[in-house]
Amino acid sequence: MATLPLYAQFINLFAAFLLLLAFAMLAQRRVLSLINLFAMQGFALAVSTAIVAYGTHQSHLYWSAGLTLVLKVLLLPWLLHRLIRQLDVKWDVEGLINIPTTMLVGIVLVVFSFNLALPIAQLSHTVTRATLGIAMASVMLSFLMMITRRKAIPQVVGFLAMENGLFFAATSATYGMPMVVELGIALDVLVGMIILGVFFFQIREQFDSLDLKHLETLKENE
Amino acid sequence: MSDNALGLVIAAVVAWIVIGALGLVRPRELRFVSHLLFPLGAAVGLALAVVAFFALGQLPQSTVLPLGLPDLPFHLRLDSLSAFFLLLLGAVGAAISVFAAGYFRSGEGAAPGLLCFEYHLFLAAMALVLVADDAYLFMVSWEAMALSSFFLVTTDHRIPEIRQAGFLYLLIAHVGAIAILLCFGVLQGGSGDYTFGSMRSMVLTGAWPSVAFFLALFGFGAKAGLLPMHVWLPEAHPAAPSPVSALMSGVMLKTAIYGFLRVTFDLLQGQLWWWGVIALVLGLATALFGVIFACVQSDMKRLLAYSSIENIGIIVAGIGLTILFKSYGKTLLAAITLTAVLYHALNHAFFKSLLFLATGSVLHATHERSLGKLGGLIHRMPWVAWLALVGTLAIAGLPPLNGFVSEWLLLQAFLFTPSLPQSFVNMLVPLAAGALVLAVALSAYVMVKFYGIIFLGRPRESNLAYAKDAGWFERAALSFLALGCVVLGIFPVNVIAMLDPVNAMLIGSTALHADSGNWLLLTPINADRASYSPLIVLIGIVAVVLLTAQVVHRLYHGRVRRAPPWDCGFPLQTPRMQDTAEGFGQPIREVFDAVFRIERQLPSPFDTAPKYAVKVGDHLWHWLYLPLARGADALGRLVGMIQQGRISVYLTYSFFTLLALLFFVR
Amino acid sequence: MIEILFVLGLPVAGGLVLAVIGHRDEAPAVNVAVSLLTLIAAAALTVRVIADGPLLVLDKQFFVDPFNVFLVALTAFVGFTTSIFSRPYMRIEHEHGRLTVGRLRLYHSMYQIFNFTMLLALLTNNMGILWVAMEAATLATVLLVSLYRTAASLEAAWKYFILCGVGLAQALFGTILLYFAAERLLGAEGGALLWTELNNVKGSLEPTVLSLAFVFLLVGYGTKVGLVPLHNWLPDAHAEGPTPVSAVLSGLLLNVALYAVVRCKVLVEGSLHTAFAKDLMMGFGLLSVVVAAFLLSRQKDIKRMFAYSSIEHMGIITFAFGMGGPVASFAGLLHMTVHSLTKSAIFFAVGHATQKAGTQMMDNIRGLITLSPMIGWGLMLGTLAILGMPPFGVFTSEFLILTTAMRDQPWATPFLLLALGVAFAAVFSRVQPMVFGETTAKRLPLRPAMAPVFVHLALVLMLGLWIPPFLADWYRQAARLIG
């Protein structure tokens, strides 16, 4: 391990950042901070992608890094901020489960993911293979976050954070997917976000709130 | 003709389908449908019967149609077993079609043309069931049969009870069909070849044969109305128009018997003795159950429906006995029993159709199904009444009519049982014989009630005075069936000779003793053991009757005076003083109190209009079906808990599924 | 090759055009025309495949083999018939005041885009593009589901979006893992996401990674298929959207998702040489069948009920593919075909029935057959077909599946028996009084388009009695491929 090239060590550092940010988002109560954290996570992702590109001379990863930067750090947070301003929803984010418990579960998930990723990572010839576990863990944490949030916007942020984790997995484990796929994914994310934005307005118009408790009428257990 | 019998059968099927489709061309044209298409269908049926008659005992013929699955085109085969049941279908179906020609009226439920379509599809499907030689075609025609009959049952779909009945029928039929399908799944033995030919050569090992047998018993039993899957039958039969009830009771139930025989004796290689015991016990339980319930019915078609349950029970008991004999290698006895089974199936087809059709005529003449509102129709509808009398006596198992012959044969078979090696079975069989006799004796009770209350006595309602006798189509159909009852009753030796190819095919032995060439005397084993000659009995009775009448009239006189009835001098007599249907069944209700679930509505002393009502329910419905329905409902509620509306919970499912799988894969 | 371009290009073009003119009166006709042209192109493609065998074109990016060609044809066909159905349907909705013209424009445009995404998902050889197309299909349909902008439709769309989005995220992770495993053999540029390439080397793919990947892919695409317990979005989305959308969702999108699962399964099977994937699919399939059957018994809303029925059938198909073997896979493919034809036909009939009755609540729909025999019989026959009544094709596949299960997986048959019985009771007891009995329906301002219903049912009937040789041949080849 000690013989890792410098850039790889940097990648590992940013990977750790990513995980840390994921935890931070899990613990964050305020929606604005949540978005900021998300933007930071995007930034970490973009930087680590760029470093991978630099270290492995995969030029298309630069594109990928740029895309991430534009989309995840600039565009989406901006969109979210705008939404919050327009919708005037700056409430605290209240979880369904209290934060310490969530964190504990998160730690368990991290252990689990590392365990799962370890045998696979051994197979990889990339220098960044150790980060696969981190990527998986951040996906899981985002998942957990989506489960525990009861408002629409944090849930969407969780969803986007999950995409971050996936991107990170793609970058770190395989030096990125083919460009056409990456573009497609990015497009999907963007369009999805726009649709979600429209949705927020519609939901608020309909229910006067973005609380997900209004969205619990279609069920079978009356 | 017999060279290409199968081709002719196919032609008949196609003809029926075409006739049905023609009905859709002008669905509201009653005369076209009833006076042209139905008689045409009857002619096809008769032709089919003739073809089948000549195909009995011929070598099996088979063919393949370019339809069906790519690796499994429709295989058809006509052997003696199929031919026998085709004969039954053709003959009885023809009579019912003739009846239907006079029966269906416009303005009653569905359009006549649509009915004609469904009706002929029903016939065609039944014929196809009988000649199917692969599991796929069998199932397709089997379910087509269920479906077409379902639509026929719900002809009058505006009445919720009829819809309910239809639903129950189709549900049980469908569940039964799935069981049959699974049975074929077992029988194909993993070969992936669903032709019956392949199944015949497949030797199943371990518990598989038993699994197949019980799936078949369940599946075909559901269709036949075997306990405890009988509940649909007393609902569906009364709901259907009478020709349809007749067809269902007379013919469709027999296709279930056919299927059961086909699987048990043809497709399965060997039979185990305890299968026979179970079938025997189940059959007798069904028979007793059916007849006891028939005793207390007050709707004439329900009564007949329960009687059908009884007869099916007798038939299945006979099959059980056949299995028992065959598994012990007593082929001669097995052949006798099987003969009794087939004979009874044929008899039941004739007399039950006859009676159902008769109820149809009564229904049309009086618009009344409740026994409590009928009576005295022998004066208004002599044709129907006298022909129904034949059916009544036949179904009551009285010599010299046909019902007695098959029961006689079956009892003979019971008597020969002590030659079996298993002492347990030897003990069981006398009890079984007792149960059978009890059922037969009770059926006489039922039929006296049925006939006496509908046709005899005085009309219980004033509007019965306007009842008209059936039309010529209906009379012809009823006469044909009544004649069938008489002929089948009087010439048993010839009938059994006709059945023998089936025995030879399924059992490997014939029922008739080789050297009993006497057409007059039915002697299954030898003349010392047992013999019966209905013709001589008939001649004996008729001779005595005629002779007595002659002698009495000659020696004394034949003067008759008509006067009001005496009735022990009671001055006021109204028709309401006759026994009602409930009253007639009351002793049986008392004796078998435990079998029924009786709900009484008693008047209180303060009622201004006191009312008494009694409802006889089925324990099985309350102990088996309602709990099943409730169980399903409770399970549904339980399962409904997972769909509880909150998105976090849904995400959690997804999350835990993922985690669990990941954990598992690790 | 040109056919593929047309198959994919026409809906895109149509979507763009309709985005502009979709609110006009002629928009429905344009919609139908584009769908028809797509169908013609798909037919041409089909003919080409029949004549020349599998195609691998455009730098190996597109691949047509017996497995997907019939799905392409089916998708184009049902897309076309649905467009015919939606013409009067959406007009009536508009006249009933449930939709503005702007929404109609959105509807028409998205309808074509949705068709495009499905066709793309089917035709692409690239597992990544497959994912992209699936996600795009989700996005397009989210808009369609929320078209009415009612509280319920928004809720349904939201759930649909989030649950499927999360699900598909898992699928993406699975795809990445797949790529990760393949890249070592095929190189980053060597088309490590191309299914044909993967299929060639599947024997030497790393089993550990592939089993992990399969878990993610199954959970991911399985969400889209509606496998229990990932199904929760499905009834909501099907019930709350416009009926043509329900028809294509049930009839087509589920198939496409299942197609993705099966493609993945082929690779995993080839790598693992264990029953892992099979067991997993059988388990999910069986669970779906049973749970859906019991949920069916609790329905009050007609579209919701048929949505659960879709879950049930997807479960059956998944179970069949899980069982594997020439017969079961054949049956699974056949079941995909007949289910989508039958289910879309049912939704067509249901659409007009609900318009007639003015409600989706089954208790308030009565006696359809009295006022409009065509809708009544369409619904009745469709229901019977979907419940597995012969001589309809659904029975054919159920026949093969059940008989095979009886020998290969006897433990599963009691569950199947139970589920099919419960499902039959649940659905039929509700449909019967809707079709028969005294009526509550009223007349509609426009003649309903019932031809698609009966065309579909006729096809299903035909498949129950006779399967065209070329189709059977495809099924057989595809079944061999699936294993």
Next chain:
Amino acid sequence: MTPTEFASQLLQLGLALALAPLLVGWINQCRAWLQNKSAPSLLLPYRTIRKLFMKDAVVALQASPIFRVAPYVVFGAMCCAAAIIPSLATDLPFGRAADTIALVGLFALARVFIALAAMDIGTAFGSLGARREMFVGFLAEPALLMVLFTASLISGSTSLPTIVDVFAHRELAIYPSLAFAGVAFAMVSLAENARIPVDNPATHLELTMIHEAMILEYSARHLALIEWASSLKLFNYSCLGIALFFPVGIGVAGAGWTALVAAAPVLVAKLAVGGFALALVETLSAKMRIFRAPEFLGTAFLLAVLAMLVNLLLGS
């Protein structure tokens, strides 16, 4: 069929027709003696029948042909039954045409017809009687058949002449199964012939009637035939009992004329004893309520089944 057989057949039938009313007369006389009453003439049944034949038949207005045909059918069925029960000898050609099962069938035929006829007029008592008659029959019939089955199992035949041949030929031995069967048979006979304790042939209270209630509307020749048929039925049952349980003295197959002639006095003696026993039973017991009848007949049925089981268990 040889002339001897034919003659034997005719003789036995004729004997049955002739002796049946006498048996009834004898029983009535015995009963009167036993009850310290002055006895009617032994020949009173004959006179009654003759008197009835002379009278004009009065038929209810609403009677259908079934009502008028029924007495003849019942009479015919009883004659046929008489023709197959070996009373003097087993040389009965007609016995081949109908065996024990058919015998029970013939009884059932008679029962059904008389019940239908009773319902035909539509009076309250007629249908009440019909219902009760069928009610008694549904248990009596199986019990009788079970008794006959026991005999069939022992003899390996259901043909009555063969059964009697076998029984008459075999060594004197004790058959526990036959003891059960005998008791059951006696009970069934009482019920079937409308005797106390199930029914009272001499009752005048309509509400307690079974058989009499059914024939209330009959008069003249119809009534005569029914009365005659009832006495024939009693005679048949008696002969059946004798043939099954006391076959000694019945001429076996091919025994010839002498045996036939020798059998006649034996038969008369046995009938006399039997008739006396019946009168004794009727004197000693009281009539049951109608709803006790199932218990009584159920017991008979179970005894008969028990007889079969005992037979299987202990061997014959």
